[in-house]
Structures are given as structure tokens and as C-alpha cells.
Amino acid sequence: MTQCAILPMLDDDEREFALGDYEGAVARWCPGCGDHSVLTAVEKLLVAEQLKPEQTVFVSGIGCSSRFPHYLKTYGFHGLHGRALPVATGVKLHRPDLDVFVVMGDGDCCSIGAAHWIHAIRYNIHMVAMLLDNSIYGLTKKQTSPTTPQGFKTNTQPFGSFLPPLNPLTTTLGTTNVSFVAQTAEWVPAHLYATLRAAYRHQGFSFVRILQRCPMYTQGMYEAAVRDPGMIELLVHDDGVVAPELDKIYRNRATHDPSDLDSARRLAEDSTRIRLGLFYRNESRARYDLLRKPPKVTSSERIALLNQELDHYAV
């Protein structure tokens, strides 16, 4: 923010950050929880991009996945259920110099915080928003979430979830000014990492849905897909998520140009198979953070300006 305050750190710009520089408290998620994989991929990304820990902010809501910031040694904001995006918006509007990541669960993002989700897509402020979607409320012990499959039995809908699940991809792709939508899965670490890297590099609001298993409550949900990579269709393109190491395992591939919104919407709508990859990217969308960048004004200038204002009201 203030250039002079950063100056003493210039020597340290030679700092090289290793994994340990980003490690916070020991993660307390259940063994086998998909959150662990996401944390690992994120740490790998932080190292690869050499993000300064003090310039990086992770904002989360409430839920299992929202403990995420505690397990990193960056700045973190573990706030309210559903409200990570407004906090992240405030951070980024006031401090555009910071790198901001948002971690939300499916209840957080798609239910209680849905209003903020829609508007954050439209604001298109430069940040990475991760939806850690295990299709269940875990922390409060197995209640139906908006993404719970129809018929799936939970403690609040014990005879099976009544409605078809909300599709976070079509919701996002259907929102005005959408600029980056990708889907990946925690059990495909190479794809997860490559997706997060593409999201980080995108200039705008990157929305990444990460399919996850909850070892306690939705263990079997993706079991077939985990066992049989053939059930997964990778969206591939030179401008998409590029992870060559997956070529031999995931042979079921579809070429999709991520600049093609119509095609992205069709692919997202079709629920007959699980698709991982970059659905859409458009860096020419309006960016609220760029539109709202105020000038730097010194104290003396402020006082002079305010005196001019008072002149209008002078008796």
C-alpha cells in the first residue's frame, strides 16, 4: 500500500519460500477428508508462485473446509457462515495489492451465502474462490446441502433428499460477467493443482468447484469414479487446465475451448458424466476492482478538498 513502508523489505525480496514457510497449525480434519488434498495443492501453488505469506490472505466462512486458513501461515480471516465473499471483497477493494483466496463449503457458498456468490461473480474482483463441495453439511453432522444428490438420506431428510441438487457450474456460468469457471476433484491431485494454478493466474474472479468426498457422510458418493477414471471426462484445450501427467490415466477426453460460453453451459448442464477442467475463461470482462480504484490522496490534499466542500456550505 504505502511504498515507503515496503521499502525496508526490499532486501527480503530475495527470500525464497519453501513449503514450511506456509504451514500453519496441524490440520484437524478427519483422516481421508478431501480438504487435506486441497490444502496440499494450495501449499504447492504458494511455493510454485512464491507468494509472500504476508501479502496473501485466505478468507473463509464456517464449516469443515472453512478451517482452512488456520492451517496456513499467511494472513487469514475465518469469519461467518456464508459471508466469506463480502469480507474478501472488502479486503480486495481496500488492498488491491494483496492476493486473496476464498475457501467455502457447499452450504456456505450455495445456500446461506448464495446471494453473495451471485454478486461476487458479477463484481469479477480479482481473487480465487474455491468451493469445497462434499455435497453435505459435515460439521453439523449430515444435513442436506443444496448439492446433495436427490434421494440421498440425511438427518434432515431421512427418506432421501427431496429435490435434484443445485448445479454450481450452471449457476455460475449463467451469471452476468462470469469470467472463470473450472471444476476439479480432490482425488485427482495433478488436476487439482493445475486448476488452482490456472485460477490464480486468471485476472478476475476465478470460481473453482472442487468435488470432494466426506469420509464420514458421503464416502461412497464418488467411489465409482475414483476407481474408474473412465467415468470422468477431462475437458482439454491448450488454453484450458493443462496436466500432461493425466494423459495415460484419463483417456476419456473432450476438447473444449474455454472461450466458448455456450458450449461451457451445455457441458455443465449435462449431468450424465463428471467433467473436470476449465469450462470458461474470459479476461475481458468488466472488473469492479479496477473500476473502483481511487486515486492516492495525501492528508494535505484531503484537507484542501474538504475545505472546498465546506465552501459550498459556507454561510
Next chain:
Amino acid sequence: MTAVAAPASPELRIAPTVLNRAEHTIEIVSDAGEGAQKCGQIFGAVSAKMGNGVWTVEIIPAEIQPPPRTAEGASGNRVRFGTGPVTNGGDETNLVIAFNEQVLLGRHRLGALASDAIVLLENSWATSSNPDIRSAWDKTLAELSTTSYRIIEVPMEQQCLTIDENPRKGKNMFALGLLAYIYDRSLERIDEQIAYAFRKKSEEVYNRNVALMRLGVEWAAANLDFRIEVPTHPPTEALVVMNGNEALGMGALASGMELCAMYPITPATSVSHYLAEVFSKFGGILHQAEDEIAAVGVAIGASYSGKVAFTITSGPGFALKTEFIGLAVITETPLVIIDVQRGGPSTGLPTKVEQSDLLAALFAEPGDAPRVVIAPATIEECFHVVVTARQIAETFRTVVIILSDANLSTGVQPFPRPQLKKEWLAPELDLAPVKQGQRPYEWDARTGTSPRSIPGQPGGMFTVTGLSHDEGSKVAYGAGVHQRATTMRSRKLAVLQQTLLRPAINGDQDGDLLVVGWGSTKGAIEEAVERARAEGIRASSVHLTFLSPLQPGLKEIFSRFRKVMTVEINYSDQPGDPFITEENRRRGQLAMLLRAQTLCDVDCWTRVPGEPLRPGFIHQAIRDAALTLTGARP
């Protein structure tokens, strides 16, 4: 009622009678959208600039365009002005300009007009081609004929049509001309004020409005047999004149805050209208969020990452923000919240004044969430309170709530021009490395205060959390940790309280009755106390600026009076009403608070009329209370 036949020609006129008055209260009322508010605003501003004390109150229907010509739809402006300072809206109106007889009837039925009020009434309706309108006119004038108002019919539409083909657009400036003549206002100053009011419009619009105003002056000079002189004293010090919401907005600029996130809500929104125009050149961002919750969330995110930020709302919006306010308290994220109160609960009275958010401001969150609550009492305080709030929020790492209200928001009053200081501005961000070993909440064991680190500061990385946590921001559910952290957050209020001044007593330092008020009622209470004292009643008053923490010395001050009574614009049960007993009586909000904090038997006189409390009514309440002390029945 005495109707005046206008003289046929100027030659036959005799010089107008000049009535001398120390103060006068006028109203301009119209259907919504006819510009009566603009007329009143300009008249108020010009009167202030010429050296009158002024207080204006807007008369606002809840709808943007309520049906025309209805008693409930009256929209306009009320200006009380005098030779000396004017601190409140006063009692009854002395002179009214009404654009139709129905809005006049509405004001009459509300008891807004003095019994000898002069009424200047548009008379085109008498000859309307619509028989319903003609009959409504006849019926209303018959009803008003039982009053002793002096009703003067004015052919406003006929006159305005000579300049503007849309009479709905021109009457307000014509009315301004009438007032300019009657009160001998400076036409040059009015021209200037019209230019400012229409600064976004074309030259042609300005010229037309000035012409309409001058037409009003000419008509009045040719037809009215009176003028009213309210002597002006050109101010000896530099003054500014603005409404409370503009003052809040300018106060925010003077505080150096750089981000305001809000969601539109009456009567708070005009603060953001003002900021939307000017904030960016001050390096600020006015963010209109997707909802009230997001608005406070964005402000908290900004505050967390740098300079203190603020949000502006009113009761219903405040209710939605409470979870986030609790988060700001537990994470010790500084935050300023401006609540411009309106009538409630729920949607309530969106455009009308009430002081019903006090206890919500103090206690709305589940859990223990101590925070600072300050209530400005004047337009001038609306300006300075924001600077103070920002400083307290930063110093104590806490939430500061400013309770303004609909009376202050649209009230216009001149006040000494603030002498701006650099130290009022939030300092530039310091991103120096955090001291080695400094923990996120390095609570001073005595004061509970702690320095905060912000993103960008090397060595200070930590995760704030709304979960119970220790000094290291480590989530901890242990009994001892929660007890200690809660104590530290609470202690800050006690420390702040020790720095506050005892409230000044207005009137004798002891006596029979002490009236206690807060917020926008100050002027009306003090005027009422003064009237009562002139009658020999031993009454005084104190006005509280800080509601949380309360200012020191209250219990001792209360002990000097035989009776202590709050006066508030919120609800309380009336003693003597069915089922109401001393035990079950629900009291005014400040009264409840003071009873709890001082163990004094604090009584209350409160009303929720949807308008500012009139000094005359408070005066009567003081008389009644004094009578109970002498044993006589009121």
C-alpha cells in the same frame, strides 16, 4: 377564517403592515414531486446565510408518489428560524404555503398549524374542470372556515403558467419568491442557492427557476398586505449550513476513512448520495453492496486489511448486520456503523424519526459483544462524531455505533465551520514488520487493549476467527480462555469510560426535576426546560452523548434531584393505562438502561408520534412531573 381580497391595482395599495417577530416557523406543503422540499431547503439555507438561527424539518410521505391531493400525501419542508440560535423544530407553524387544500387539511388535522397561522393557498382547484375537485375544495374550505387561520388564496398555477407550461414544476420557485418577499430575503443569495441546487442542470433550467422565483416576489409585492420581519444578525464567525446526513458524510471525509459499504435504506441513504459524488476524489470508495449483510461484511474486510471502514444503515438494516457486528467485536476489528434511526419495528415508519434502536445498538447480538455507542445531538455533532468514532474504533480495536435519526438526517442547521486537522485523518498504513514475538491479541492485562497487525506486515501473519480464541488467535474452548478473552474485550469499555467527561447539567446543579435525554431531542428538551424554569419550576437537564459506555457521574448527578425522568422518542407504557403497573410497565429505552446502571428510580416520558418531539409537549410533561412532586394531581 378571513379571506383577503387582493387589491385590484398597485396604485390602490397601502404600504404593507410589517409584523416583527423574534422567530417564525413556516411550512411549504405539496403533493410529492412538486419540489416543496427544495423550496424549503433553499429558504432555510438562505435564512441561515443571512444570519438567522435555523432548523428545518422535512415533511416526507413514505411513498415516492402517493396519490395526488390527499391529506396523507403531504410532502414538504418546515423551517423554524429566528433572530437567535434555533436548536429544534419548535411547536406550531405560523405560515404555510400549500399547493392544494388537501395537503393543507392533512397538516391541519395533525395539529401542525398555530391557531392564527397565515395560509397561502393555491386556488386553481376552486375552478377546476373536475367537479370532484371543486367539491373537495368547497368541503375543505368549509371545514377550515371554523378555524382562525388567515387563508389567502394565491393563483399560483395561473401565474406559473406564464413562464412554465408544467405548473407542477414551477410552483416551488414561485412559493420561494412569496417567502422571499414576506421575509425580505436577499434575492442574490437565493439566486446563488438556486444555482447550487440545480448545478447539474442546464443554464436554461436555472434561468427559468430564477424567473419563477422573481414572479413570486412580484406577485407578493403587488398583492400581500403584510410582511414579517425576523431580524438577522450576520454571523460573527464562519459558519456552514447543511443537514445531518451531509454532516455525517463530511465527517467521514474528515476522519480519513476510505471505504463505506452500504445498502440503500431510508433515511440513511442520503449520506451515501453525498459520498457517491465526492468520495472518490478523496481516495475513497463508496460500495453499494448486494445486501445489508454484505455491506457490513465488506466494511469489516476493508477494516481488517487497513484503515477503519464504515457502513451506514437504519433499523431494519442494522438488524441484519448483527451477526457481523458480533464477529467484529470478537475479532477486535475496528468498525464504524452509522444507524440513522427511523420508526420501527420492522419496516415501521421509514421516513419518520424515532429513537428505538438504542437497546438494539447496545445488545442486539447473541453472546457478550461490548461496543461503543455514541449519539450526536446536533448537526454539528453529526460532523464531529464520525471523527471521534473512527479514532475510538482504532484505539480500542472495537465497534463504534453512531445513532443518528430521521430528525437529524434531514434537519438543517448552521454551525461553526470545522477547523480541519490532519490528526483527525486515519494515518497512512504502516506495513513495517511486526515486532518479533508479538501475538495477534497482545492484551494489556489492565486495559484489554492490544496492537493489531494488518495484511502486508511481515511477521504478523495470523488467522482471525469468530471462534473463541486466545492471545495467539488460536481456537480454544477452555473455560479460562473464554473468560479471559471476554474480560479483555469488556475492559476496553471501562477504560474508555474513564476518559469521558461527566455530562454538563443544563440549568441549576440541583433541583426538583432532572430531564435526561440523548440524541436529536437535545434542543427541544433544553428549550422546554428553559420555559419551565421561567415559570419557576426547578428543572434541569443533562444530555448523554455516550450511551455505551455511559458517561461517569450519573448516579451522583441524579442524587441531586428529587425526580429523574428521561424524555425519548421511543415507546413506554403510560402509568394508569389498563393493566399497567409499576412492576410490568415497559419503560423508555434510556430509562431502562439508567435504572439498571444506577439503581435510581428513573421515570420516563416518551412518545412515538413519528415526528420530532415538540418543546411545548415536553414542557407540559415537565409541568406534570413537577406537579406530582408537590403532591398535586396534574
